[in-house]
Every structure is written in C-alpha cells, then in structure tokens.
Amino acid sequence: MNFPRIAIDAMGGDEGVQVMVAGAALAADRYPQVRFLLVGDQSRIERTLDRHSALRPLVEILHADDVISGEEKPSQALRRARTTSMGMAIHAVKNGSAGAALSAGNTGALMAISKLALRTIPGIDRPALAAIMPTLQPSDVVMLDLGANTECDARNLVQFAIMGAAYARIVNSQPEPRVRLLNIGTEDNKGTEELRDAAALLKERAGDLSMVFDGFTEADKICRGEVDVVVTDGFSGNIALKAIEGTARFVGDLLRRSFSSSLRSKIGFLISRPATDLLKHHLDPNNHNGAVFLGLNGVVVKSHGSANALGVANAVGVTQRLLEENLTERIKADLARLGTETLRAPHKVTAEAGQG
Amino acid sequence: MNFPRIAIDAMGGDEGVQVMVAGAALAADRYPQVRFLLVGDQSRIERTLDRHSALRPLVEILHADDVISGEEKPSQALRRARTTSMGMAIHAVKNGSAGAALSAGNTGALMAISKLALRTIPGIDRPALAAIMPTLQPSDVVMLDLGANTECDARNLVQFAIMGAAYARIVNSQPEPRVRLLNIGTEDNKGTEELRDAAALLKERAGDLSMVFDGFTEADKICRGEVDVVVTDGFSGNIALKAIEGTARFVGDLLRRSFSSSLRSKIGFLISRPATDLLKHHLDPNNHNGAVFLGLNGVVVKSHGSANALGVANAVGVTQRLLEENLTERIKADLARLGTETLRAPHKVTAEAGQG
Incomplete structure (x- = not known):
C-alpha cells in the first residue's frame, strides 16, 4: 500500500507559500515515503517549486483560487470551504485523495471546516x-x-x-x-x-x-x-x-x-x-510545531502561523506519524x-x- | 502619626518561624519606619529573635496556641480563626492593633478568614x-x-x-x-x-x-x-x-x-x-513575592509558601507600600x-x- 498523501494548505500562515513549500521540501528529505498534495495558487506554487527540484516529483498541485484570511470568522470561512486552499485541503481528506491535511492558517476556520467536512468520530x-x-x-x-x-x-x-x-x-x-x-x-x-x-x-x-x-x-x-x-x-x-x-x-x-x-x-x-x-x-517553538485536531474522521494538523520551514517540516513529521500509526x-x-x-x-x- | 504596624503570621509557610522572622529582620533594615506584630508561638518566636537583635525593639509578640495547616479546608480554618496565628494576625487588623496582615500560610484559609473578619469594601x-x-x-x-x-x-x-x-x-x-x-x-x-x-x-x-x-x-x-x-x-x-x-x-x-x-x-x-x-x-520568584487580597477593609498580603527570607522581606515591602499609599x-x-x-x-x- 502506498503511504497516504498529505494535503498542505500552501497559502496559510504568516509567510504563506514560500515557507510551506520549503517546509515540505525539508520534510521530503526526512520522510522519503511521504507524498504531498499542495493546495493553493498554482502559478505561485510552481514558481516556488522551481527552487526545490527534489520535491517536484513528490508533489501534485491542486489549484485553489482563494485563501482564508487570519481575521475571517469561522462562519464566513465555512461558506468558502470549496474555493479556498484550506477548505480544499480538508476536502481532499474527505474524498480520500489525501490521508491528512496540514494548514498554518486561521485555527477557528480550520476547526469549523474540518468538523463539518469530516465529522466527529x-x-x-x-x-x-x-x-x-x-x-x-x-x-x-x-x-x-x-x-x-x-x-x-x-x-x-x-x-x-x-x-x-x-x-x-x-x-x-x-x-x-x-x-x-x-x-x-x-x-x-x-x-x-x-x-x-x-x-x-x-x-x-x-x-x-x-x-x-x-x-x-x-x-x-x-x-x-x-x-x-x-x-x-x-x-x-x-x-x-x-x-x-x-x-x-x-x-x-x-x-x-x-x-x-x-x-x-x-x-x-x-x-x-x-x-x-x-x-x-x-x-524554539518550531521544534514543537504541529497541533492535532483529535476526534475527527481524518487527520488534520495545525502548524503555527509564524512557523518557519523547519517548523512546517516538524508539523509534517507529526502528520506522517499519525498516519503511520x-x-x-x-x-x-x-x-x-x-x-x-x-x-x-x-x-x-x-x-x-x-x-x- | 505612627506608621501602622504589620501583623505577621510567624508560623505560616513551608519554613515557618525561622524564615518569617529572618524576613522581618531584612525588611526592618530596608524600611526603618515599619513596626511588627509577630503572631505565633511566643517561645519559638523569642528564640528566633535572639538571632536578630536589631529587630527585637521593633516587634511585639502576640502569642497564638495554634497553626492552620496547608491542607486545612477554609471552612475548618474559619472555626479556628481566634486561636491560630493566621486568624489572630487578621483579627489584629480588624481591631486596629495592626494596619495590615502578612501570611505565608494556606491561601484558601487566608481568604476565608480575611473576608469574614474584614468584610469587603x-x-x-x-x-x-x-x-x-x-x-x-x-x-x-x-x-x-x-x-x-x-x-x-x-x-x-x-x-x-x-x-x-x-x-x-x-x-x-x-x-x-x-x-x-x-x-x-x-x-x-x-x-x-x-x-x-x-x-x-x-x-x-x-x-x-x-x-x-x-x-x-x-x-x-x-x-x-x-x-x-x-x-x-x-x-x-x-x-x-x-x-x-x-x-x-x-x-x-x-x-x-x-x-x-x-x-x-x-x-x-x-x-x-x-x-x-x-x-x-x-x-527568582522571591523577587516578585507578595500577592495582595484587594477589596477588603484592610490590607492582607500573601507571601509564597516556599519564599525565603528575601521573599518575605519583599512581601513586607509590598505591604508597607500599600499602607503608605x-x-x-x-x-x-x-x-x-x-x-x-x-x-x-x-x-x-x-x-x-x-x-x-
């Protein structure tokens, strides 16, 4: 069996696509069995991937037009679940095209969308x-x-x-x-x-x-x-x-x-x-990065909004371990x-x- | 006008009378206007005072037979307010023989006795x-x-x-x-x-x-x-x-x-x-020692149970400042x-x- 993919909300977090992709690249080096679904603005992700050629063959890109902002209320975010990078990453878990979702975006929105899409156990x-x-x-x-x-x-x-x-x-x-x-x-x-x-x-x-x-x-x-x-x-x-x-x-x-x-x-x-x-x-909080929403039908991990690439890689580490186990x-x-x-x-x- | 005295529960805290008296001695050095009412076992206080001769003329001793333990429930402690060092220190504030009470004992008991004896503003x-x-x-x-x-x-x-x-x-x-x-x-x-x-x-x-x-x-x-x-x-x-x-x-x-x-x-x-x-x-928590019960008709200060003499002196410092101001x-x-x-x-x- 292939190891389930991890869907990454590439647009969330304070630094957005640069840090999320760099984090995935670091993680790919550490966890060679992991594959990624990078969700977000296709052209920006492509451009960032140019700097991470080893990561390129391990990822698929899922284009999302929109991003959920840090200030957005969960109720608003819920309505935009289908068009935003965060919402689409979670829905990738729901429809089975990924085994887990990882986002550094708005915590309240992540919780609300995950709960509605994946339901509790x-x-x-x-x-x-x-x-x-x-x-x-x-x-x-x-x-x-x-x-x-x-x-x-x-x-x-x-x-x-x-x-x-x-x-x-x-x-x-x-x-x-x-x-x-x-x-x-x-x-x-x-x-x-x-x-x-x-x-x-x-x-x-x-x-x-x-x-x-x-x-x-x-x-x-x-x-x-x-x-x-x-x-x-x-x-x-x-x-x-x-x-x-x-x-x-x-x-x-x-x-x-x-x-x-x-x-x-x-x-x-x-x-x-x-x-x-x-x-x-x-x-360094980056060394303890990766909080998990427990109790859902699926793995959803929250990376700290201000995490750097190392922090994101550690959150990927948490995610892959939860999948593995x-x-x-x-x-x-x-x-x-x-x-x-x-x-x-x-x-x-x-x-x-x-x-x- | 004389500066109001500070009643010290000499028996409270992890180290009891040694640390409380040593703390008062340190404080007396720093705040020469302060006078103390040391409440607790008279003979033990006397013996400890032998090692702090400069403090001796600045204190009066109020003998208390009993001590409230760290595990005692507030409701039990309330019934023993009149015979315990903590209770008698607070009552000294109530009857005006001291301007403030300081204790390193049981926080719940200190709160309950203070509230009943001094009432809220x-x-x-x-x-x-x-x-x-x-x-x-x-x-x-x-x-x-x-x-x-x-x-x-x-x-x-x-x-x-x-x-x-x-x-x-x-x-x-x-x-x-x-x-x-x-x-x-x-x-x-x-x-x-x-x-x-x-x-x-x-x-x-x-x-x-x-x-x-x-x-x-x-x-x-x-x-x-x-x-x-x-x-x-x-x-x-x-x-x-x-x-x-x-x-x-x-x-x-x-x-x-x-x-x-x-x-x-x-x-x-x-x-x-x-x-x-x-x-x-x-x-060092001793440098920030001295929590205050606000809202009472009188000043009651809690010293950390594990404070050393320096910590107690700092709590005295807090107490005298509240009186002064x-x-x-x-x-x-x-x-x-x-x-x-x-x-x-x-x-x-x-x-x-x-x-x-």
Whole structure:
C-alpha cells in the first residue's frame, strides 16, 4: 500500500507559500515515503517549486483560487470551504485523495471546516486541539484542548482524556498513559463542578480506558513530564499554552539582554555558545510545531502561523506519524471497546460526585 | 502619626518561624519606619529573635496556641480563626492593633478568614488576589484574580478591573492605567459571555473609572508590559500564573543542564556569571513575592509558601507600600466616585452585548 498523501494548505500562515513549500521540501528529505498534495495558487506554487527540484516529483498541485484570511470568522470561512486552499485541503481528506491535511492558517476556520467536512468520530461530541509539550524528561506530554472549545462539560473532558491517551500511546509508546486534569489545586474539592465530575468519571472507568488516571495537576507541573496527558477545557488550555510560550520567549529575551549587558558577559556567551544553542533549540517553538485536531474522521494538523520551514517540516513529521500509526482508527477502537453509551450519564455522575 | 504596624503570621509557610522572622529582620533594615506584630508561638518566636537583635525593639509578640495547616479546608480554618496565628494576625487588623496582615500560610484559609473578619469594601462583591508580574519594561503589570474566585461573572471582573487599576496607580505611578481582560484571542467575539459582557461594561465606563480599557489580551503577552493591569477570573489567573512560574523554573533547569553539558560550557558559564546572575535575579520568584487580597477593609498580603527570607522581606515591602499609599481608602474613593449602583445591572449589559 502506498503511504497516504498529505494535503498542505500552501497559502496559510504568516509567510504563506514560500515557507510551506520549503517546509515540505525539508520534510521530503526526512520522510522519503511521504507524498504531498499542495493546495493553493498554482502559478505561485510552481514558481516556488522551481527552487526545490527534489520535491517536484513528490508533489501534485491542486489549484485553489482563494485563501482564508487570519481575521475571517469561522462562519464566513465555512461558506468558502470549496474555493479556498484550506477548505480544499480538508476536502481532499474527505474524498480520500489525501490521508491528512496540514494548514498554518486561521485555527477557528480550520476547526469549523474540518468538523463539518469530516465529522466527529462516533462517541465524540467535539474535536479537541492537542499538542506535544516539551519536558526535561525523555517522554513528552500531550496537552488538550488548546482552544477549540471555550467551555466544556465533564463528558467532553472525559472524551478528551480518551483521545489524548490514544495520542500519548503513539508519542511515548506507553500502553497505559498517565492522565491528569488541569486544575488550580490537587485536592478533590478544587476547581469547577465540570472538573470534579470528570475526575469522578475517570477514576471510576480508568481501567476500562487503558490509562492511569492520576487526579489533578497544576499549571506549573505541565512541563515536568510527570504525566503523559494533561486534559483541560479549551479556554484554560489556551491560557496555559500561551503563558508557557510567552514566558519562554520572555526568558529568551532576558537571556539575550543579560548576555549583552557587559563585555565579560558577551565573551562568556561566545564561549558557552553550545549551551545557549541547546537552550535555544529546546525553547524554539518550531521544534514543537504541529497541533492535532483529535476526534475527527481524518487527520488534520495545525502548524503555527509564524512557523518557519523547519517548523512546517516538524508539523509534517507529526502528520506522517499519525498516519503511520493510524491514530483515527485507534481512537475509534478505544471508543468501541468502551461502548459509546458509557459516557452518556453526566447527571448521575454529578450526583455521585456531590456525595464524595 | 505612627506608621501602622504589620501583623505577621510567624508560623505560616513551608519554613515557618525561622524564615518569617529572618524576613522581618531584612525588611526592618530596608524600611526603618515599619513596626511588627509577630503572631505565633511566643517561645519559638523569642528564640528566633535572639538571632536578630536589631529587630527585637521593633516587634511585639502576640502569642497564638495554634497553626492552620496547608491542607486545612477554609471552612475548618474559619472555626479556628481566634486561636491560630493566621486568624489572630487578621483579627489584629480588624481591631486596629495592626494596619495590615502578612501570611505565608494556606491561601484558601487566608481568604476565608480575611473576608469574614474584614468584610469587603462597599461595592465589591468578592475580594481578588493580585500580584505584580515581572516584565522587560520599566513598568510592572498587576494581574488579578489569581485564584481567590474560581468562577466570576462580568460584574466581578469589572470590580477586579477597578481594584487592579487602583493598585497599578500605586505601583506604576500611572494616573490612568491601561487595563485588558485576559482572553484566548483579541477579537470582540472571543471567549466566554462573562468576558464579553465585562468588556462591554468597561468600554462604556472606562472614562469614569480613570483607566484606559484596551480590550482583550492573550496569555503570551502578560509579561510584555504593554498594559498595567491584566484582569481575569481566579481559575484562568491561577493557570496563567502557575504556567509562567513553572516555565521560568523549567527554563532555569534547562539552562543549568545546558551549562553543565560540557567543559567548554562550564567555563563559559563562569565567565558569563554576571549575565546568568541577572537572569536568575529576574526569574527568582522571591523577587516578585507578595500577592495582595484587594477589596477588603484592610490590607492582607500573601507571601509564597516556599519564599525565603528575601521573599518575605519583599512581601513586607509590598505591604508597607500599600499602607503608605492608602490602597484601601483609594479603592473606596474610586468606588464612591463611580457610585455603587453603576455595576448592578449585569442583565441589561448582557442584552446589549448580544446586539454588538
């Protein structure tokens, strides 16, 4: 069997076609089995491809007249799904001409079009955006939802836990991932009712779900690598993700400022270059690029809008791994094994949690 | 007029009496006008004071038999307010024998006891926990609420904005502080209904409130110093604060690991010591210690449980500044000028926001 193609929205992201094509070229070098469907303005893609001759035989171009802008509302974007590079990349997954879609465009639009075109997996009410967070441990942490769902009930959170665990099994080769819910304290009575209900449900069913549910975690522990999956609603997840990104950037700026504060520091910087390069590598968001919409009938990956070619290549790496490991089928199998009726009794759970 | 005394819960925090007394001694050196009421086990305080002879004449000891533990539920702690070092420190503010209370103990208990003993200022429904966040700019950012209120409505958020602005006027000597609401995007339609309603209210009334309301901000911009006040509910605020703290620690660990990765890096580290010390100073949470409960009839400051003596001294610095600048009276005056009825129509606001 041929490896499924990856449809790339060549026009999305801050830098557009240049970076997306350069990223694909880098990725083609790393993942020789991958083929690409580049969706966007044919002549601009052709021109960019002239500079990447090794990539040329590995791609097909699908012309799209239009582009969805960064400011466009999801509801507007939905109406233009059939004529835009983002919409056509997703529809290529729907009609089977690609195995996955990758875009650096408008996140809200990508979510809306993907959800309508691909639908959610039976047993999943809402897709969630998941990313891999860096840690100091050999294993990584999957965090979700990162902003697809502003408000979530207990059932959504449990579904996110199931999907996150499936993703973590692939990322960390861990058969029973350790899962925690993000909260503002670790005691049972902390946080919102939704979190307490989700914890009660996960505690009760964790065995059936092939995961170790380990209660609550606080936001300062996300990057410690103590767990494989951190589950949260999209509002808190987005706050946490951006606070982490912003602080990493802040510290980078501080470091730069500190090292240029005196001649001695500048000399020290030159000598310790390997150390600061190691740090830079770890903190560079391009090295952790590629957030995944979990819960859809198909793989859709979001590349950061400001990612460079290396970042795009890393997002292609995430995409090809999810295809290779059959993430969608795995989530479906987990849900089927569990029985879709299991998570349909939030009221009962609320009552039980109230007594605990 | 004598400068009002600061009541210190000498038993709270991870290190207890040693660190609290050492912190007071450091602070006494810096702020010669400050006097202390040390509340806790008399004999242990006396013994610790033996090592800080310069502090001795500046303190009075108030004996407390008991201590509130870190795990104690607020409801339990409330019942023991009269016999515990934390409770007695707060009651010293209530009965006027101290101008402010400082504790490194259980945050939930501190909030509950303070609220019951001191009551909220007329026009404020709930107190909020506020802290000063480091930035790369000369000015600092006040962020609130950091965890006192898990769920907040639009009116709570507007009240937090008013209190945060009053605090920022003191911190940044800025007559019209720039205020933003923390959200997951900057467009008007982003986030929860509570946030959109609060934004509508603040937009309408910002002029009367002596602030510049500047819409939404995302969590990666908190430490950029673009605004003076970041307003959020206690859940998101706690997530953001801890994500920032955790990332700063993560990067510190990474830096240490990077610099010890080779002999060359170790040498570079020694040479660039002034630069890394500068960085360490900036990232050390002890240098930003001292979160304030705003909205109470009295000043209550929370020191981080794991703060060292320097951290405690910095929290004393925050406390004495709030006393010196009459924070409580200023918030009262702001609210009186505004009229307490102003913020009593959340339903009307919701309807208006729906049309926007």
